[in-house]
Amino acid sequence: MDKFGVIPRAGIPREELLSRMKEMKQGDLDWEGGRTFSLVYHGGEEHLRLLREAYGLYIAENLLNPMAFKSLKGMEAEVVRMTANMLNGPADTVGTMTSGGTESILLAAKTYRERARRKRPWIRRPEMVVAATVHVAFEKAAEYFGLRFVKVPVGDDFRVDPRALRRRIGRNTVMIAASAPQFPQGVIDPITELGQVALEKKLPFHVDACIGGFILPWLERLGHPLPPWDFRVPGVTSISADVHKYGYASKGASTLTFRDMSYMRDQFFISTDWTGGIYASPNMQGTRAGGAVAAAWAAMKFMGEEGYLEMARGALETTRRYVEGVRAIEGLRLLGPPDATLVAIASEDPELDIYVVADLLDEKGWAPDRQQYPASLHVTLTSNHEAVIDDYLADLAGAVAQARAQPELKGQGKAPMYGMMAKAPVRGMVRMSVRKIMESMYSPAGEVPDLGQVGQSEDDDPLLKLIGKYGEPAMKLLDQVQDARTAVGRFLKRE
Numbered sequence: 001m002d003k004f005g006v007i008p009r010a011g012i013p014r015e016e017l018l019s020r021m022k023e024m025k026q027g028d029l030d031w032e033g034g035r036t037f038s039l040v041y042h043g044g045e046e047h048l049r050l051l052r053e054a055y056g057l058y059i060a061e062n063l064l065n066p067m068a069f070k071s072l073k074g075m076e077a078e079v080v081r082m083t084a085n086m087l088n089g090p091a092d093t094v095g096t097m098t099s100g101g102t103e104s105i106l107l108a109a110k111t112y113r114e115r116a117r118r119k120r121p122w123i124r125r126p127e128m129v130v131a132a133t134v135h136v137a138f139e140k141a142a143e144y145f146g147l148r149f150v151k152v153p154v155g156d157d158f159r160v161d162p163r164a165l166r167r168r169i170g171r172n173t174v175m176i177a178a179s180a181p182q183f184p185q186g187v188i189d190p191i192t193e194l195g196q197v198a199l200e201k202k203l204p205f206h207v208d209a210c211i212g213g214f215i216l217p218w219l220e221r222l223g224h225p226l227p228p229w230d231f232r233v234p235g236v237t238s239i240s241a242d243v244h245k246y247g248y249a250s251k252g253a254s255t256l257t258f259r260d261m262s263y264m265r266d267q268f269f270i271s272t273d274w275t276g277g278i279y280a281s282p283n284m285q286g287t288r289a290g291g292a293v294a295a296a297w298a299a300m301k302f303m304g305e306e307g308y309l310e311m312a313r314g315a316l317e318t319t320r321r322y323v324e325g326v327r328a329i330e331g332l333r334l335l336g337p338p339d340a341t342l343v344a345i346a347s348e349d350p351e352l353d354i355y356v357v358a359d360l361l362d363e364k365g366w367a368p369d370r371q372q373y374p375a376s377l378h379v380t381l382t383s384n385h386e387a388v389i390d391d392y393l394a395d396l397a398g399a400v401a402q403a404r405a406q407p408e409l410k411g412q413g414k415a416p417m418y419g420m421m422a423k424a425p426v427r428g429m430v431r432m433s434v435r436k437i438m439e440s441m442y443s444p445a446g447e448v449p450d451l452g453q454v455g456q457s458e459d460d461d462p463l464l465k466l467i468g469k470y471g472e473p474a475m476k477l478l479d480q481v482q483d484a485r486t487a488v489g490r491f492l493k494r495e
């Protein structure tokens with residue numbers, strides 16, 4: 001057996017490697033069986049085979065130099081054009097493919113910051129004003145690109161109030177953003193009204209349709225009632241839409257489209273002085289995986305309108321059954337209710353801890369997403385869940401019954417950590433402790449830490465120990481300290 005972290009002296013034969021990898025996969029979540037809810041979008045066996053072949057055909061090609069592999073550049077252009085048409089973009093709509101939703105959002109933020117630098121150079125502290133429920137990638141963008149992140153609270157229906165957002169716009173605002181739909185509760189922000197605000201304030205308006213971009217158009221075609229949200233809405237200047245979500249492409253494929261080139265021009269990075277030559281790049285990557293672009297193009301062409309309509313119909317039907325099933329389970333309530341195929345549920349019984357329900361579902365091999373503010377469980381449904389939704393509902397009902405029958409479990413559930421899980425209490429997951437997890441995960445040993453143990457070992461953060469000992473009151477106190485620190489920090493920066 002070769003040692004971990006050591007390149008073996010002689011290469012390991014192909015068959016052995018592949019069988020080893022298949023074995024390694026055994027402990028992973030069963031996405032093909034519909035056990036995961038937002039990590040994988042499965043278009044069926046035949047579709048998957050096509051993706052593998054399309055990706056494989058371009059596995060070595062690099063879109064860094066679009067002149068070198070003209071066929072790939074052509075595919076990117078066509079993915080963008082097909083997407084723009086699907087989003088009802090005018091003829092002038094332009095865009096690029098990116099590696100994913102996060103990159104599309106980062107780029108939109110960078111583009112609008114550059115635009116402001118060009119048009120309003122006096123702005124010293126640019127800011128983005130966004131619905132509080134926008135994807136965390138916006139906060140990441142703000143941190144990366146030096147923008148102040150202004151979050152506008154949402155109402156009881158989880159939609160942002162356009163008047164509240166308008167009030168938060170100041171002389172340093174360089175962009176506004178909202179979602180169609182937002183991830184946590186699956187509702188669409190009031191895009192038409194926000195478009196009016198954008199026009200009135202002469203600001204760019206980014207609609208994050210990373211998750212909705214490739215399903216809302218088909219839901220609309222199926223007659224599902226939806227508020228307007230795409231380029232048909234005046235004031236919308238850009239949209240992110242991920243092909244690797246409901247577009248059923250392989251991972252590494254999103255699109256960022258702009259109403260016209262006057263917005264997109266600020267996206268490009270150009271250097272004329274580098275000793276390696278003149279360098280121009282449309283997005284954040286250097287080398288760009290040809291396979292991801294080719295597979296996205298193939299996915300769209302293979303699905304066709306009929307395929308997408310069929311997938312959307314399946315997802316919608318599954319959502320309808322899920323919503324109905326949840327309504328029949330005492331102690332649960334729907335957040336939203338959802339506009340599309342993303343659903344969040346919470347407990348309406350103070351004695352029922354939804355995180356305990358989640359842990360019990362984990363034990364049954366399901367992987368629902370845990371969320372906070374309010375404590376809830378999220379599912380992103382696709383037609384791949386159609387076959388298993390009744391089993392899921394039965395296990396959900398069972399988990400709720402068990403959680404109620406064992407009130408001593410209350411407060412013991414794992415906390416929500418987007419894309420991961422952790423046992424420590426939500427607000428106790430202070431930045432410092434999360435950083436520790438990240439450091440250990442990306443340490444030379446590359447360990448996957450036992451998140452269940454966070455906050456329980458001697459070396460763990462003293463704050464977590466405090467929380468472990470005093471529970472809720474300690475968390476509240478820490479929250480207040482954290483808020484005060486943020487406020488003081490803001491005040492000092494303003495000086």
Ligand SMILES: Cc1ncc(COP(=O)(O)O)c(C=O)c1O
Nearest residue numbers: 100101102135182183208210211
């Ligand atoms: C609304 C929304 N925006 C952005 C993203 C980020 O996309 P990615 O994970 O591809 O970076 C997601 C992911 O689920 C999302 O739901």
